[in-house]
Amino acid sequence: MDLPGCLRTNKRLLEERGSTFGALLSEKLGWPLHEGDNFHPQENIDKMARGEPLTDQDRLPWLLKLHEVIERERSSGCDALVVCSALKRLYRQILLFGSKALTSSSSPDKEILHTAPPDIFFLFLHGDYDLIYQRLLARMGHYMKADLLRSQFEALEPPMEENVLTLDIRKSISDMALEVENHIKSLKSSTKP
Numbered sequence: 001m002d003l004p005g006c007l008r009t010n011k012r013l014l015e016e017r018g019s020t021f022g023a024l025l026s027e028k029l030g031w032p033l034h035e036g037d038n039f040h041p042q043e044n045i046d047k048m049a050r051g052e053p054l055t056d057q058d059r060l061p062w063l064l065k066l067h068e069v070i071e072r073e074r075s076s077g078c079d080a081l082v083v084c085s086a087l088k089r090l091y092r093q094i095l096l097f098g099s100k101a102l103t104s105s106s107s108p109d110k111e112i113l114h115t116a117p118p119d120i121f122f123l124f125l126h127g128d129y130d131l132i133y134q135r136l137l138a139r140m141g142h143y144m145k146a147d148l149l150r151s152q153f154e155a156l157e158p159p160m161e162e163n164v165l166t167l168d169i170r171k172s173i174s175d176m177a178l179e180v181e182n183h184i185k186s187l188k189s190s191t192k193p
Contacts, residue, residue: 021125021173022083028177029079029184036084039065053151056090060102063094070095074119087155092122116163121187123180124159127169 026033040062044054066084073080086092093101096116116122133149165183167176 021176022081024173024177025180026081028181029081031079031081032073034066034069034073034080034082036062036066036082039069048148051147053148053155056088059091060094063091064098067095067098070120071098085152086122087152088157089159089161092116092159092161096120116161118163118187121163121165121183122159122161124164124166125169125176126158126166129153131169 022033022035025031044058044062047054047058066082070082082095086095090101129149136149165180167179169176
């Protein structure tokens with residue numbers, strides 16, 4: 001299996017750029033795209049549509065479904081993109097390790113599972129609140145209200161994992177895609193014997 005096996009964004013570009021960026025990467029890399037919003041249970045969608053932030057409990061079934069998608073793609077030997085807002089370290093651990101991350105994080109010594117396997121890396125699409133809020137206001141047809149952005153910023157634990165590439169959303173989509181392609185090339189070359 002070529003590196004990386006799965007690629008996840010942990011903060012979406014928001015507005016139409018999120019789906020555009022994921023679609024562009026999917027097309028350039030030839031990898032299937034799994035949009036995390038399509039995996040939310042209806043209760044989560046209804047809650048966000050009412051302007052209510054999701055809790056960790058609300059997100060758990062959704063994150064576990066996305067973990068299953070990731071594992072299915074890895075088991076098949078396919079590379080894939082999974083796009084979602086994995087705002088907290090625990091969320092990223094659940095994406096990587098499923099329910100094992102929950103038992104590990106609740107153990108008395110608070111042992112957290114280790115870093116991402118080498119065939120998985122995260123993208124952190126970084127931007128300031130005002131820029132993302134303006135993009136959310138311009139977005140049409142999405143159930144998440146722009147006013148929920150504040151709760152996402154409050155919950156955000158920027159990734160410190162070693163398998164993360166930070167992208168500045170002020171750049172063009174094509175420039176960000178080129179950064180991702182170069183990152184993949186560097187990962188592949190660093191794994192050659």
